[in-house]
Amino acid sequence: MLISTTAILFAVIAIALGIGGAWLAALGGSWYYLIVAIGFLLTAIFLFKRHPAALGIYALVILGSLGWAIHEIGFDWWQLGTRGGVIVLLGLWLLTPWIWRKTGGVLPLAFAVLVALGVAGYSMFQDPHDIVGSLPTKQVAANADLGGNMPPGDWQQYGRTPYGQRYSPLAQITPENVASLKVAWTYQTGDIKQPEDVGETTYQVTPLKVRDTLYLCTPHNWAIALDAATGKEKWKFDPKVGFNTDRQHQTCRGVSYYADPAIPPGQPCAERVYLPTSDARLIALDAANGQICTFFADNGTLHLEQGMQYTPAGYYYSTSPPVVAAGKIIVGGAVNDNYSIHEQSGVIRAFDINTGALIWNWDSGNPDVTTPLPPDQKYTVNSPNSWSVSSVDENLGLIYVPLGNKVPDQYGAGRSPSVEKYSSSITALDLNTGQVRWVRQTVHHDLWDMDVPAQPVLLDITKEDGTAVPALVGPTKQGDIYVLDRRTGEAIIPVKEVPAPGGAVAGDFTAPTQPVSGLSFSPPPLSEKDMWGITMFDQLACRIQFHRLRYEGRYTPPSLQGSIIYPGNFGTFNWGSVAVDPVRQVMFAMPTYLAFTSKLVPREDVPPPGEVTKGSEQGLNRNEGAPYAVLLNPFLSPLGIPCQAPPWGYVAGVDLRTGKTAYKHKNGTIRDMSPIPLPFKVGVPGIGGPMITAGGVAFLGAAVDDYLRAYDLTTGKQLWEARLPAGGQATPMTYTTDDDRQFVIIVAGGHDSVGTKPGDYVIAYTLPNS
Known part of the structure; x- marks a missing residue:
C-alpha cells in the first residue's frame, strides 16, 4: 500500500511538471522540467511494478537535476537548495527500508543522494554574491566641511546638516566597543495605527536633537519633544489631522528646527519647530513648549493648498521636513501617485x-517665472513634484531638489517640454530667487515611476592634486549614483548614454537612450535562470510568468501584456538615501533589489470607481482622466515570495574618490518574512537609511527583519544587532548628552509597504558606564 501511494505521488508530480514544463518549453524556456517529468513518470511506473529500475531511474533524476542546476547558477546554496530540495527529500524517502526492500536498486540512489548532499554542504559555505574588501581609512580632509555650524553632539536637521551627509563627528562608539551597546531608555508615542487609517501608515521619522531635547513627529503628525538623556516627554502637540482614506501615505519623516536671531533666547518662539501635516498644513511651534507661534502665516499655520487649481482633501501634503536656510523655509509636496x-x-x-x-x-x-504667484493665478496642474528632502549649500546659494514624475507615471504622451526636461531629475535652484541654475536628469521620458527619491548628499571631494571639488552624491531608484560637481551639475564620475528598449504603446514613445552613471548598483538583467521559488513548482510558475511578460532589460516600457520592471519602482535606493563620511570621503549604502510588474489597462477596461480603490502603491492605479490605468505589483511567485532569486538586499561601501565599490555583503535575515522565525541570512529588502560616525561605525535598521544593526564602516562586517519590537524603517541618528554619553536612537514603528510589525517605539542605546 505504501509503495503504491508513493508511486501515485510521483505520477501526480510527473503530470504537474509535465504540463508546466511543456508550457515553459512552448514559451521558449528550459526543457528541464519536461525532461524531469518523464523521469518522475518512469519512476512511478517502475515503483508500481516493484522493479529495481525505479530507484536507478530516480538516481538519474537527482544527478541530472544537480548537473543542470550547477550549470545554471553554480554553487549558490539558496538557488541549489530550492531547485533540488523536493527531489532530494523524495530520494531520501525512497531510501527508507519500507520502499527499497520491496524494489531493490538502492546503491545507485544512495550514491546520487550522497553526491547531492555533498554538493549542498559545499555550497552552504560559498557566497558568489559577496564582495570582500576594505574602504580607505586615511583622513583625506581632517577639517572637512560638514555643512552646518552646530555642536558635534547635536543633530539639527534631517540629515544632521543641510548637506544631508548622515554623518556624525562623534567617535565614542567604535568597532571595538559597539557590541556593548545597551538600551538606555524607551519611549512610546501612543500614536498607533487605527482601523480607519490608510494601508500605508508608517513610521519614517528621524528625530532632531538640539542641546538637551529631541524633536520628532509621528504618522498622524503629532510633534513631540523628549529629554535626550532620559526619554521623558517634555511636550506633545496634536494637529488633529483626522482620517482620510484618500491619502496615499500617513507618515511624517521629520520636523524642521530654527533658532530666530531676532528674538532673545528664552523668549516665546525664539526657537521653533516647523511641523508638516498630512492635511497640507505647515505649523510653527515654540520649541520650548509646543505652543503655536501665532505670528507665522495665518495664526501659526501656513496652508499649502493655496495656489492649487484642484484641492481635494488628501491628495496633496508634505511628508518630508521642509528646508530651513537663509531666513526661508522651503517646502515641496507629495501628491498621490497615479x-x-x-x-x-x-x-x-x-x-x-x-x-x-x-x-x-x-x-x-x-x-522661468519664480516671482510670487498673484492671488488670481494658479500653479501648473500635475507638474513634477518633490516629495523627498532637499539639500542646501548656503555658500553657493543653491538648493538641490530631487524631483519626481507627473501622473500618469507609466504613460507619457502629451507631456510638455518642461516636464520632459525636469521630471526625474536633480535640479539646483538659486536659494534667493528660485531660478534654475542647472538640472541633471536621471531618466529620460520616465515611464517607470523612477522619481529621484533620496536627499542629495553634499561633500567636498579631494582630487589627486589636492584640490577640493564641491560635490553632490545623488542616489536613484534605478541604482545609479550620480556624483556631480554641485556648482554646475557636471559629472565627476562619468555618465554615459546607452541604448534603451523601444516599443511604447500607441500614442506614446520611449527615449532612444538613457543615462547610466559610472557608479551604479543597478543589477544585471534578469534571465530565466534567475527565477526562484521555495520549491521547484513555484519556481516553474515564475519561469512561465517570466516568459509571458515583456522584458528586455532595464527600462522595458510598460505594456498591455504586462512588463517586468527591474529595478522596480520600490527602488534600489529610496528616501533613506546614503551616508557619507566627508573626512574619509567614503559612502555607506543599502542597495535593495525587487522586480515589479507594470501592466497598462485601457480606460474602457477599468472597473467603476466604486469597485476598486482610486489608486495605491500596488494593485490597480486608476489614473483618472488618462487613457490607461496601470496595474502595479511586485513580481511574486504563487506563494507570495519574490520570483527573482535572493539576495534582495545588501550593505555596500564605496570610495567616492575613485568611484569603486570596496565591499558588498548580504544584509538581513528571513526571520520576519517566513511563518517560522528562521535566522537565515539571505539578504532581504529594506526601506530606510543608514547613518555613520567618525568612530568608524555605520548604523542601519531598514531591513524587513526587525533589527537595528551596526557595521564596521571600513569592511562592512556586521558588529552588533539589537532586536526591535517593531519594524525599524526609519533612519537612525546619534548625539551626546551633557555627561558626554553618546546615544544612538531609532524609531521603530513599522512600514505597511513592506509588511513589518507596527508599533510606536523610540529607542535609545548607549554604552554602559560611559
Missing part, C-alpha cells in the same frame, strides 16, 4: 520663515 491627471502642482515654494510670506515659487510646469 490617482488622477488633475493632481496638485509640484511647485517648490520658499516662504519667509518668520512671517510665512511667499518669497519665490518654482513650478516645473512654468519654470
Whole structure:
C-alpha cells in the first residue's frame, strides 16, 4: 500500500511538471522540467511494478537535476537548495527500508543522494554574491566641511546638516566597543495605527536633537519633544489631522528646527519647530513648549493648498521636513501617485520663515517665472513634484531638489517640454530667487515611476592634486549614483548614454537612450535562470510568468501584456538615501533589489470607481482622466515570495574618490518574512537609511527583519544587532548628552509597504558606564 501511494505521488508530480514544463518549453524556456517529468513518470511506473529500475531511474533524476542546476547558477546554496530540495527529500524517502526492500536498486540512489548532499554542504559555505574588501581609512580632509555650524553632539536637521551627509563627528562608539551597546531608555508615542487609517501608515521619522531635547513627529503628525538623556516627554502637540482614506501615505519623516536671531533666547518662539501635516498644513511651534507661534502665516499655520487649481482633501501634503536656510523655509509636496491627471502642482515654494510670506515659487510646469504667484493665478496642474528632502549649500546659494514624475507615471504622451526636461531629475535652484541654475536628469521620458527619491548628499571631494571639488552624491531608484560637481551639475564620475528598449504603446514613445552613471548598483538583467521559488513548482510558475511578460532589460516600457520592471519602482535606493563620511570621503549604502510588474489597462477596461480603490502603491492605479490605468505589483511567485532569486538586499561601501565599490555583503535575515522565525541570512529588502560616525561605525535598521544593526564602516562586517519590537524603517541618528554619553536612537514603528510589525517605539542605546 505504501509503495503504491508513493508511486501515485510521483505520477501526480510527473503530470504537474509535465504540463508546466511543456508550457515553459512552448514559451521558449528550459526543457528541464519536461525532461524531469518523464523521469518522475518512469519512476512511478517502475515503483508500481516493484522493479529495481525505479530507484536507478530516480538516481538519474537527482544527478541530472544537480548537473543542470550547477550549470545554471553554480554553487549558490539558496538557488541549489530550492531547485533540488523536493527531489532530494523524495530520494531520501525512497531510501527508507519500507520502499527499497520491496524494489531493490538502492546503491545507485544512495550514491546520487550522497553526491547531492555533498554538493549542498559545499555550497552552504560559498557566497558568489559577496564582495570582500576594505574602504580607505586615511583622513583625506581632517577639517572637512560638514555643512552646518552646530555642536558635534547635536543633530539639527534631517540629515544632521543641510548637506544631508548622515554623518556624525562623534567617535565614542567604535568597532571595538559597539557590541556593548545597551538600551538606555524607551519611549512610546501612543500614536498607533487605527482601523480607519490608510494601508500605508508608517513610521519614517528621524528625530532632531538640539542641546538637551529631541524633536520628532509621528504618522498622524503629532510633534513631540523628549529629554535626550532620559526619554521623558517634555511636550506633545496634536494637529488633529483626522482620517482620510484618500491619502496615499500617513507618515511624517521629520520636523524642521530654527533658532530666530531676532528674538532673545528664552523668549516665546525664539526657537521653533516647523511641523508638516498630512492635511497640507505647515505649523510653527515654540520649541520650548509646543505652543503655536501665532505670528507665522495665518495664526501659526501656513496652508499649502493655496495656489492649487484642484484641492481635494488628501491628495496633496508634505511628508518630508521642509528646508530651513537663509531666513526661508522651503517646502515641496507629495501628491498621490497615479490617482488622477488633475493632481496638485509640484511647485517648490520658499516662504519667509518668520512671517510665512511667499518669497519665490518654482513650478516645473512654468519654470522661468519664480516671482510670487498673484492671488488670481494658479500653479501648473500635475507638474513634477518633490516629495523627498532637499539639500542646501548656503555658500553657493543653491538648493538641490530631487524631483519626481507627473501622473500618469507609466504613460507619457502629451507631456510638455518642461516636464520632459525636469521630471526625474536633480535640479539646483538659486536659494534667493528660485531660478534654475542647472538640472541633471536621471531618466529620460520616465515611464517607470523612477522619481529621484533620496536627499542629495553634499561633500567636498579631494582630487589627486589636492584640490577640493564641491560635490553632490545623488542616489536613484534605478541604482545609479550620480556624483556631480554641485556648482554646475557636471559629472565627476562619468555618465554615459546607452541604448534603451523601444516599443511604447500607441500614442506614446520611449527615449532612444538613457543615462547610466559610472557608479551604479543597478543589477544585471534578469534571465530565466534567475527565477526562484521555495520549491521547484513555484519556481516553474515564475519561469512561465517570466516568459509571458515583456522584458528586455532595464527600462522595458510598460505594456498591455504586462512588463517586468527591474529595478522596480520600490527602488534600489529610496528616501533613506546614503551616508557619507566627508573626512574619509567614503559612502555607506543599502542597495535593495525587487522586480515589479507594470501592466497598462485601457480606460474602457477599468472597473467603476466604486469597485476598486482610486489608486495605491500596488494593485490597480486608476489614473483618472488618462487613457490607461496601470496595474502595479511586485513580481511574486504563487506563494507570495519574490520570483527573482535572493539576495534582495545588501550593505555596500564605496570610495567616492575613485568611484569603486570596496565591499558588498548580504544584509538581513528571513526571520520576519517566513511563518517560522528562521535566522537565515539571505539578504532581504529594506526601506530606510543608514547613518555613520567618525568612530568608524555605520548604523542601519531598514531591513524587513526587525533589527537595528551596526557595521564596521571600513569592511562592512556586521558588529552588533539589537532586536526591535517593531519594524525599524526609519533612519537612525546619534548625539551626546551633557555627561558626554553618546546615544544612538531609532524609531521603530513599522512600514505597511513592506509588511513589518507596527508599533510606536523610540529607542535609545548607549554604552554602559560611559
